[in-house]
Amino acid sequence: MNAITLDRAAERGAIVNGLSVDVEAWFQVGAFESVIERDEWSCLDDRVTRNVEAILDLFDEVGAKATFFTLGWIAHRHASLLRRIAARGHELASHGWDHQRVFRMDRVSFGADIERAQKAIEDAGGQRVTGYRAPSFSIDQRTPWAFMELAERGYHYSSSVAPVAHDHYGWADAPRFAFKPLPWTDLVELPVTTALLAGKRVAAGGGGFFRVLPYAFSRWAIRQVNRREHRPAIFYFHPWEIDPGQPRVAGAPLKSRLRHYTKLEHMAPKLRQLIREFEWGRMDVLAHREAVRLEREARIPA
Numbered sequence: 001m002n003a004i005t006l007d008r009a010a011e012r013g014a015i016v017n018g019l020s021v022d023v024e025a026w027f028q029v030g031a032f033e034s035v036i037e038r039d040e041w042s043c044l045d046d047r048v049t050r051n052v053e054a055i056l057d058l059f060d061e062v063g064a065k066a067t068f069f070t071l072g073w074i075a076h077r078h079a080s081l082l083r084r085i086a087a088r089g090h091e092l093a094s095h096g097w098d099h100q101r102v103f104r105m106d107r108v109s110f111g112a113d114i115e116r117a118q119k120a121i122e123d124a125g126g127q128r129v130t131g132y133r134a135p136s137f138s139i140d141q142r143t144p145w146a147f148m149e150l151a152e153r154g155y156h157y158s159s160s161v162a163p164v165a166h167d168h169y170g171w172a173d174a175p176r177f178a179f180k181p182l183p184w185t186d187l188v189e190l191p192v193t194t195a196l197l198a199g200k201r202v203a204a205g206g207g208g209f210f211r212v213l214p215y216a217f218s219r220w221a222i223r224q225v226n227r228r229e230h231r232p233a234i235f236y237f238h239p240w241e242i243d244p245g246q247p248r249v250a251g252a253p254l255k256s257r258l259r260h261y262t263k264l265e266h267m268a269p270k271l272r273q274l275i276r277e278f279e280w281g282r283m284d285v286l287a288h289r290e291a292v293r294l295e296r297e298a299r300i301p302a
């Protein structure tokens with residue numbers, strides 16, 4: 001089990017990083033929302049099963065456990081796939097119902113969205129859901145109620161903040177590492193990894209950056225975080241990123257198409273290298289470890 005892997009790595013003094021997959025279909029990404037309507041989704045081949053199966057095989061091959069932040073919409077349609085993810089030792093967590101960004105909702109609609117998603121994922125996977133990742137890292141300074149809603153619903157952790165300036169998302173001055181957004185609750189936020197390049201924060205936690213930039217950049221960034229800052233990195237990718245055969249969306253903006261389709265064929269070998277080179281584990285285990293560290297630091301003033 002992962003806890004044992006993690007303890008062995010921890011005994012060696014290695015930092016165990018958080019490995020995550022955001023389970024959504026190629027047509028559900030923010031980049032294509034202006035071209036593909038939500039009511040067209042159910043007519044399209046989502047290719048999720050074949051892509052997730054390939055990811056499960058890759059994780060088994062390198063002996064890594066991970067967290068699958070899954071859309072409720074996907075869970076509802078792929079119950080047996082979710083059971084297989086859980087049976088192979090991975091964590092199932094929530095990515096919301098249908099990829100609606102949090103800052104486009106109010107507190108009531110956000111509550112309804114995560115409740116519907118949680119139920120679908122728990123019904124399909126048979127595991128309790130205690131982790132959440134906002135679509136497109138959309139928890140930021142505009143949504144102070146989102147953490148309250150997650151805490152009140154019993155979530156243990158969120159990994160929904162990108163502490164960096166980006167054209168589609170980002171909360172540039174949020175903490176770069178695990179923090180308790182509401183000091184009176186136990187909820188832990190695990191922001192996606194950034195590295196410091198000439199004193200500036202740069203996104204280094206996966207997605208398009210990992211796929212498009214040379215592998216050496218990610219290696220440098222994660223080493224910096226682990227060895228110099230002594231913190232775990234949080235890395236994420238999507239099932240469609242290992243799928244060069246996915247349909248091409250005509251009519252999407254050129255920038256979106258460039259970002260979405262670049263180097264898909266290099267993704268699987270690159271992932272294999274990354275997972276082999278560093279220690280990786282589930283996000284719930286990491287959240288627990290970070291919560292203990294935050295508690296300890298709060299008791300011992302610097």
Ligand SMILES: [Zn+2]
Binds near residue numbers: 022024136
């Ligand atoms: Zn997503």
